[in-house]
Every structure is written in structure tokens, then in C-alpha cells.
Amino acid sequence: MAQDRILSSVKDVELVEKRRNQMIKGAIALFKEKGFHRTTTREIAKESGFSIGTLYEYIRTKEDVLFLVCDAIYEKVRDRLESAIDLENPSVTNLEKVIESYFYLMDEMQEEVLIMYQEVKSLKKDTKEYVLQKERDMVGMLEKVIVTSLQDKITEQDAELLANNIFIQGQMWGFRRWMLQKQFTLENYIDRQIHFLMKALPINKPQPDEAG
Amino acid sequence: MAQDRILSSVKDVELVEKRRNQMIKGAIALFKEKGFHRTTTREIAKESGFSIGTLYEYIRTKEDVLFLVCDAIYEKVRDRLESAIDLENPSVTNLEKVIESYFYLMDEMQEEVLIMYQEVKSLKKDTKEYVLQKERDMVGMLEKVIVTSLQDKITEQDAELLANNIFIQGQMWGFRRWMLQKQFTLENYIDRQIHFLMKALPINKPQPDEAG
Amino acid sequence: MAQDRILSSVKDVELVEKRRNQMIKGAIALFKEKGFHRTTTREIAKESGFSIGTLYEYIRTKEDVLFLVCDAIYEKVRDRLESAIDLENPSVTNLEKVIESYFYLMDEMQEEVLIMYQEVKSLKKDTKEYVLQKERDMVGMLEKVIVTSLQDKITEQDAELLANNIFIQGQMWGFRRWMLQKQFTLENYIDRQIHFLMKALPINKPQPDEAG
Amino acid sequence: MAQDRILSSVKDVELVEKRRNQMIKGAIALFKEKGFHRTTTREIAKESGFSIGTLYEYIRTKEDVLFLVCDAIYEKVRDRLESAIDLENPSVTNLEKVIESYFYLMDEMQEEVLIMYQEVKSLKKDTKEYVLQKERDMVGMLEKVIVTSLQDKITEQDAELLANNIFIQGQMWGFRRWMLQKQFTLENYIDRQIHFLMKALPINKPQPDEAG
DNA sequence: AATGAATGAGTATTCATTCAT
DNA sequence: TATGAATGAATACTCATTCAT
8 A cells, every 4th residue: 555655653544544635635736726845734734624733643744745645646547547448358449448538537637647747756766766656557557458459469669659658648638738728629639649549550440530 | 039038137248148058057957956946046056156146146036047947948949940840841751850850859858858847837927928838839840840741631730739749759758768768769769759650640651661 | 902913823812922022022122222124033033032933923024023012112101191191180280290101101111212213114004004093092192181181271283282292202302312311310301391391381370480 | 524434435525525415315315215224225326326336436335325314414404504593683583583494494304304313323333423413513503592592591401402392393393294294284383383482481572372 | 633832944035345347 | 437247144034844732
């Protein structure tokens, strides 16, 4: 469990989880607004509904809060990916569904993704490594879907590259919204990205939607 | 001129430019290491080779330094793109060259790009808008190359999407280096990204490098 | 309550009052010596017996300290005036007693009065207006004593003028001490000022002390 | 000459005087607006029409500027008093004229007087002593007019007290303007102050204006 | 477990003054 | 004489963290 990396002086594990969830919720709201550095621990405590003293019963440093937030965001992404992936029946159709599902999630989580992009570097080395590993895991999930869907007609390396492309194209919808969301609706954006991806893939089926 | 947005109490324009270049250089070195927030103005002054008082003769706030840094980075990117683009003879080959050239630059400027990704949000609204406009301009340059190279066989919207994809794929090489640079050499990365891009484009020429 | 104008992050009101009294005492000692501008917040904190961080738990800006000091001074003056005024039995004798009492206080508070004279202008408009109103109130008290003592044989305007004269003659004892206190003892000063004032007033009783 | 107390590296005495007059004019304008402490030497230089370097050719410290300003103010007051006093024919009428003349000047110089009241304490000990001596001199002038006008029917001490009273009543018109200038016109104020003063003096002539 | 008062290291910014040109 | 770039000590205010209750 990720949260075990953060020490708490409170013993009651259920309480710890409850309080930390309050904290994550409060912190995300604040980080969205002002970023990690400009948010104070007092504000986090207040937004979470308890005192600054209580906050420090459940974490040890401000950075711990950031870690909890990042971790929570990744959990959410992983859950979504997991529920979209059909391991039993891999197919290009399922791949498309997974991508679509991921893009929809990225739309919902635009702000959170922005936080991660901008603040992960504030984590200390080993915590950061933990978080990056999570990202690797998730790219790995996508990669696996690609490989299995295409029945191994693609190298691992290419699959990894495409998985990374998909991954950041999803995030890009959020962090480049000032550029994209004036020209595209979400559906439109998803449609075109999948369109181009499919053209890039070694698939034999006809592509009737050439024109867009 | 971008630098005119920042007020200086020193009147000698050449001196201002010289000192600010020292500042930009010093600041980038520090921001790479510790990020904008964790770098102090005193450190910037010292690294730039002058006193804290002198620093403030050339800028007004710490944020001004960040703006100068961002602006300098964009200028460099713009210059590179401009010199790679052959406006007279647009062709798919030139498009490939532009992309390759851009990717090489992104490799050289990995750290700077990282700074921009993480710190632009620290700029005040006004200045941020200015910086984002620069990014729009550059995506616009790429977009134009795409459209002219393909002799208008692509919609503007699609061209914009692809330009954005290329743009962030270049940046991704830097900000996801922990993931990509273990599996890819730079040449390798460029080759495969261009490969997939070309497959996605509406080009009639044969694609003999299908296998990679 | 005047102190409510100053925000504190500490909630315990008794503690706030206690700490602020420490602060006022410390600040007056320092302001006497070096004036408001030359006194640093750190010095105030130290003189008050707590850390700079604690100081800022009880105020928000350095100017708040000045306001607290001014307010405390006025409160003291008001209390003295109030206890000297005999509202039930107004008389010229009571008027003399009030003036004498006020002059004695001004002697005790020479330094504080000096502070006020020199620093009130450093207050922000809003706060300054509040402080000036207090001064108006006090002059109003004196004015009322004059009017009632003289059984309305004086215009309101004249009463106001005389009240102002008395007011600053009291303060003058302190802020012109370098000129007055070589020639006058306090008793002497009070005696002569009251003497001249009485001659100016429309009183029918004989004035046997013409010569001084 | 007072200005000789301030060292200048410029030898040309006329130039020194010219520049210092520029300085005094500029400084007064600024001190009126923001007080001595909040005015920077750079602002003084600019307002005076020369560079910061030049400013320091004519003075040695910022405090020197304050001294020059104070001195200039006193000179003006002295000139006015001198021209109003009729040493040959002292009379109560001349005394009244002198007072009136002084009050009018105080009205003109409200801001300057305020500066002096609030900033003299910022002067270093010996400069301050010099300035205070000037004030003593001027009170002495008033005192002398009183004594001679009344043909010695008043003690020196009483005369000094009354001179001081007159002196600060003049200043009061300016520094308590927020209180007085709503209720009094200048003429009205002068009239009533002189009225009360005359009642206090040992004069045998009838006082027909008893009612005001 | 919860609270919140206390702490003090840390930081951006200002400004009087100097001095080479 | 005039200039203005350079300096760095000084200072108001913040905020993560602790710890007694």
C-alpha cells in the first residue's frame, strides 16, 4: 500500500485513511487553484476540516501531502484503465475503447493532471521514483493492450513509443487546453487522435473514415 | 521586443541586454537544478556574477527573471524552426527535416523545456498569456509546414492536431527521459516518431520502411 | 473595541490582549528611543519578549503596532479625563481641576505624546481617521466641561477653540520641553497656563491673582 | 550661514546655493506628500532636476536634505516676523499685527510646518540642536514684542509662555487642520485667538469686543 | 487524538551611498 | 561638475514544523 510510505503517529488505520482522504480532497482543491508551492499547510489543514496540529499527526512533511495527492491521482487512472481493458479478448476495437476511455478520464481530471505535471519534480528523489514507477506501470498497461490487440505485429519498442504517445496525448488535452479546446470538442479530439493512431498501426482492415 | 516588457532602471540598452543575458544563463543553470521556487534571487545574482542590488537594477521582481528565461527559450526554438523551414520549396522531405531539426533541438534543450513545463504557471496572467502566444506561434509554424508540404490534402484542424502532437513529442523526449531514454537512442526515437507520423499522413508515396 | 480592528490569528481573546499589551509596552519603549521608522519588527518582538513569528500571530503589519500604541495612549488620556470630570456639578473649579489633571498626565506621558505627534501620519488613511476621531472625542470632552462650567456664557465655537488650546498646551509641555522645562517647573507651568486661561474666560468672580 | 554646516564637494558657492535651492524645493514637494522617511534620495534628485550622483555632490547624507529644508522654513518664518515687527514703535497694535502676520504665514506654510513637526526628530543631535535654537530665537522675537508692547507690565516668564502659546497656536492651525478648518475660517480663527490673548494680557484699554 | 500557540530560519525587495567615467 | 551603474546591509513578513496541553 502506497500510503504506508508515509508515517503517521495515529495508530487507528481506518482513521488514518479517512483523514488522509479528507486531506487529499482538500489539497487537490487548493493545488488546482494555486499550485503546491503557493499553498500553505495551514490552508490544507483548514480546507481538510481540521487543525494544523492534526494535519501533522497524519503526515510528516508538506511534501507527504503532495505524494498522497499524486498517488491518489494515479490510482484513479489505473482503475479506469483496468476496467476498460478486456484481457480475455484483446482486439483493435478494445484498444480503441481503452484509449477512448482514457481520454475521457483525462478530460475529467485535467486539473489533477496539471498538478502532477508541474509538481512531481518537487518530490524528493525516492518518492519521485515511486511515482514515476506508477506512470511506467500504466504506460505498460497500454503497451500490453497494443501488443496483444495487434497480435504481436509490432515491436515492443514501437508499442512502447505509441503507448507513450497515447499517454501524453491524453494529458495534452488538459495541459494544452488553452490551445486545443478552442478548436476541438472532446469527442472531435478523441476521434481524430484515434484516427491518426489507427492509420499508424499495422492493421489490415480497411479505413473508411479517411476523410475524417 | 519581448525584453521591453520588463522595466529596468538602467538606461544603457546594450548593458541591459548584456546583464540580462548573464542573468538568463545563471538562472537557467539554477532553475534546472532546483526549480524556480527553490531558487533565491540572491543565488541568481551570484550565479550571474553580480550583487543582489545590481540584479534588481535590471528587473523588478523575481518573476521577471522567469519571464526572461521563458522568452529566451522560445526565441531559440523559433530560430531553429525558422532556419529549418524551406518556405520556397515545401515538400514532405522538408517537413521531415524540420521535424528532425526540432527534435534535435529539444534534445539539446531538455532542461530548459522542463523548466518551462513546470514554471510557466508561476507567471502572472498577463505575462503567461504572452508566453502562451509564443507557443501558439510556433505550433502555427509547424502547422503551416504540414499544410504546404501536403499540398492542402489535410484539413486545418487535422494539421493543427498533428502539429501539436509533433510539438509535444519533441518535448516528451526531455520531460519523459526517465522513461524513454533507456529504450531509445535519440536517432532511434526520431526515426520511429517520424515513421509513425508519415504513416498517418495522406501521402501517396510508397512506405518501404514498414517494418521499422 | 479598538483592538478588534487588528486581526490576529490567535483565537484566545485573553491571550491576544495579554500579548498585545506586552507589545504596546515594548513598542513604546522603542519608539521613544528611535521613532517608529527606525524601530524594526524584530526589535519590537524581542523587547516584547517573544519571537518575530509570535509577533505576527497577533498583528498583520508593522503599522498595526503603531495603531495599537496610539490607541492605548488615547485610552489612557480618556480615562484620566473621565475620572477628573464631575458631570453632576460642573463648575469653574472642576474645570480647573480637569485641566490640571490633564496637564499632569501630559507630563507623565511626554514621550508617548511625542510618538503620536510624529507618527500618526504614518498610519493608513482609514486607521488615521479612527485615531483622529479619538482626539476629536477628547477635545469634545474638554469642550463640554468648558461649556457647562461657564453656564453657556460662551459660544460653542469659542469653547472648541479654547479646548483645542488647552489640549495642545498640555502636549506642548512635552514636545517643547527643550524650551519650556528650563524655565518652568510643572506646577509653575500649570499655574500660569490656567491663570491666563481664566483671564480669558467670561467669569464674573474677582481675579485676585492678577500678578501671577 | 546655515548652509555652511553642510559640506559640498563643489567649490563654486553660487552653484552650491542654486543647486541646494532646487533641492529644497524638490524635497519639500516630496516630503509634503510622503514624509521624509518614505521619500528616497533618488526621488529627491529627480524632483530637483539632476541625477543621484549630482545630489551627493552637494550634500553628504539624506539627513542633510532634511536640515536644509528645516533651515529654509525657519528662514522664511524669521523674515516674515522681522518685517512685521516695528521695533521703533512697539505697541499692542503692532503686537496684534505681528501675530496676525505670523498666523497668515502659518496658513501658507501648513505643509512645511507639518514636515518640521514630524521630522525634526530624525535629525542628528547637533543638527537638531541648531534647528531648535532657531525656534528659540523666533519665540524670543515674539517674546520681545510682547514685553516691549506691554511696557514691561509682564514678567519675562509669562511673556515666554505667551510667546510659546502664540507660536504653537499658529502651527496648530496647520497640524490640526482636520479639526479646526471645518469650524473656522482663517480670519475667524485669527480673530478669536487674538481676542482671547488680549483678554489675558494686562492691558488697561477697554475691550469692547467682549462677545466675539 | 486533537488543538493551536510558538518558533525562527528563510526570502524578496529597497535604498542610501560610492566611485569610475 | 555631472552621471548613473554597482553595491550590500537592512528589513518586513511568511510558513513549515513542533510540542505542551
